[in-house]
Amino acid sequence: MLQTIREKLTGWFDIFILGAIALTLVISFGNIDTGFSGGAVAASVNGEEIAVREFRQLYQRQRQQWEASYRTQMPEVLAAEMGNSVIQSLVRNRVVAQYVRDEGYRINDDDVIASITGLEAFKVGGRFSKPAYEQLLQSQGLNRQRFEYEQRQSMQMSQFAEGLANTAFYTPAEFRRYIELDGESRDLEYVVLNAADWSKDVVVSEDEIQQYYDANPLSYQSEESVSLVYVEIDYASIVNNVAMGDEEAQSYFDKNPDEFRGPDERHARHILVPFSEDEAAAAELAESLRQRLLAGESFTELAAQYSADSGTAGSGGDLGWLGSGDAPAGEFEDALFVLAENEISPSIRTEYGFHLIRLDGLREGDVLDFAKVKAQLLTRLxxxxxxxxYGELLDELDELALESLDGLAPVAEAMGLELGQIDSFTRSGGLPLGYSPLLVDTVFSFEVLEDGENSPVIDLDEGRAVVVQVTEYRPAAVKPFAAVRDEILARITGDEAVLRAADSGNQLVVKLNAGGNPDALLKPLALAWNRPEGVRRGSPDIAADLAAEVFRAPRPEMLEGGDMGKGYQGLLLASGDYAVFRVVAVHPGQPELYTQEDRDLRKGQLASRLGGGQATAVVEALVAESDVRVTPGLIGNQSDLF
Incomplete structure (x- = not known):
């Protein structure tokens, strides 16, 4: 089966992909259970092991993504939580994988092929490229069998989730209610008390500033930093200086004609014997026909008499010229592509029946014209x-940096490269090298930081690498009071202004709900009410946290006899400002105003939402019923994992 996939994943014959792909495309495969575990065990699920290697790979990838995003090292507490999350994810995936396997979920080869060939990472010029596919898998440490296995299993798991979504049940009344909520709009009145308006009345003494500084030393600590020098190898600058002429391209083209040739084609004939009701009898008939063919009887006459393929029987079973992927079934193609000319295959079983195949001819694919491929070939070369x-320079840089006892200056001179310098590099990185977990870990490692050694080569990103030498280390220290005094003053003033604005807002809410005149109460504040109508969920016209609270507020008709008075509420916004608001009217969505296309879309959304809840419940139930064992000490405290 995997051989069928490999043969079909041929694609068109690109000639410009090999050189740049590895440096320009990056792909990442999810944490699907692969079935290829080995080494130490992180966990077991119903007796099936999850390798520590699998856990570490996913954990390290997620941690690196987090640290690259926030440009700082992950706190240990959060790192432990991430470890818990990763092992739980791996366990749940394994549980679902076992379930879909045991329940007989199936994905056929054609669907797997379509999924893989549709991935953008494997396309060159908008079309699937087999060399790009193989090269990218290799760069990720994967082989085709493993990736195809993963892809099939991922599709099976998606089939499981989609099946639950598609069977989610809801009543017409529930759908109408969903539409009413989806299309609901609200009229409101609100005012925002800007905290900055209260800051001018805040008075902060020098003693208060000093006390705050003394009580919060860690908040005003300088970052640990170093000064460093570095030598960089940049692929982009190298490629810009590489000269490649037409002669080199023509020479390569002439010496490697098969690279610029289309796929071979085979002229085939076949006789199809259908299963009917008795498969054994069909197999026996097919074998008897094969013996007659081997004895010398006419293929065309037997095809006309016995073949169930009405489209070719009249022409002696002639299928014409077939390229890769053109055969009626994968098993058929596998057999055809190993036949010698005029050879007759054994009986080949496919979903259609039993085939007897004869190869009548073989022709090579057409060769591309050099003029059409020259530009792409020059780029590739x-x-x-x-x-x-680039590779040779990296090897040379690594060797010279290791051997140099006088820092990086002699290395840069010997290689004719510039010696770069960064005055302040922290655990958040520093320009122009930027940030990467590997770079930061290396710079602040014992060997580089304490022993003053030149670093090994550090890969920053695709096509860019450096070695570094720390020239000065500055530990973290509390900044002098004078340097942070104004910052503390602004902090205390801002915090007090927020409290005063919120206090004024709370008093306003009380007075409004007691029956005070809304406009009159705002006059002393020099503010005016905003009264938008028809506000929808997620409206960009008001603050997001205010919009969310507006749709959590009770309807006006629910306030009668309650303890909310006129329905005014207060909300401290994320900005530090304070909002006072009231819902004036609620307008349910009207199903009759939705087009059929919109209704179908909302039905899918509702089914997906309900199905998602069902899927979560099913997975949790499967986990609860499974024998899950996590290796002690893998990620610290695991008592609440499963």
Missing amino acids: RDDAAADV
């Missing part, structure tokens, strides 16, 4: 040459 130079 230049990229290949640059990649070779």
Whole structure:
């Protein structure tokens, strides 16, 4: 089956992909259970092991993504929580994988092929490229069998989730209610008390500033930092200086004609014997026909008499010229592509019946014209040459940096490269090198920081690498009071202003709900009411947290006899300002105003929402029923994992 997939994943014959792909495309595969565990065990699920290697790979990838996003090292508490999350994710995936396998979920080869060939990471010029596919898998440490296995299993798990979504049940009344909520709008009146308006009345003494500074030393600590020098190898600058002429391209083209040739085609004939009601009898008939063919009887006559393929029986079973992917079934193609000319295959079973196949001819694919491929070929050859130079320079840089006892200056001089310098590099990185977990870990490692050694080569990103040398280390220290006094003053003033604005807002809410005149109460504040109508969920016209609270507020008709008076409420916004608001009217969504297309879309959304809840419940139930064992000490405290 996997052989069928590999043969079908041929694609068109691109000639410009090999040089640049590895340096320009990055793909990442999810944490699908692969079935290829080995080494130490992180956990077991119903007796099936999850390798520590699998756990570490996913954990490290997620941690690196977090640290790259926030440009700082992950706190240990959060790192432990992430470890818990990763192992739980791996366990749940394994549980679902076991379930879909045991329940007989199936994905056919054609669907797997369509999924893989549709992935953008494997496309060059908008079309699937088999060399790009193989090269990218190799760069990720995967082989085709493993990735195809993963892809099939991922699709099976998606089939399981989609099946629950598609079977989610809801009544017409529930759908109408969903539409009413989806299309609901509200009229309101609100006012925002800007905290900054209260800051001018805040008076902060020098003693208060000093006390705050003394009580919060860690808040005003300088970052641990270093000064460093570095030598960089940049692929982009190399490729720009590589010269490649038409002669080199023509020479390569002439020496490697098969790279610029289309797929071979095979002229085939077949006789199809259908299963009918007795498969054994069909197999026996197919074998008897094969023996007659081997004895010399006419293929065309037997095809006309016995073949169930009405489209070809009249022409002696002639299928014409077939390329890769053109055969009626994968098993058929596998058999055809190993036949010698005029050879007759054994009986081949497919979903249609039993086939007897004869190869009548073989022709090579057409060769591309050099003029059509020259530009792409020049690019590829230049990229290949640059990649070779890049690799050689990295090896040289690594060796010279290791051998140099006088820092990086002699290394830069020997290689004819610039010695770069960064005055302040912290655990959040520093320009122009930027941030990466590997870079930060290396700079602040014992060998580089304490022993003053030159670092090994550090990959920053695709096509860019450096070695570094720390020239000065500055530990974290509390900043002098004078340097942070104004910052503390602004902090105390801002916090007090927020409290005063909120206090004024709370008093306003009390007076409004007691029956005070809304406009009159705002006059002393020099503010006016905003009275928008028809506000929808997620409206960009008001603050997001205020919009969310507006739709959580009770309807006006629910306030009668309650303890909310006129229905005014207060909300401290994320900005530090304070909002006072009241819902004036609620307008339910009207199903009759929705087009059929909109209704179908909302039905899908509702089914997906209900199905998602069902899927979560099913997975949790499967986990609860499974024998899950996590290796002690893997991620610290695991008592609440499962």
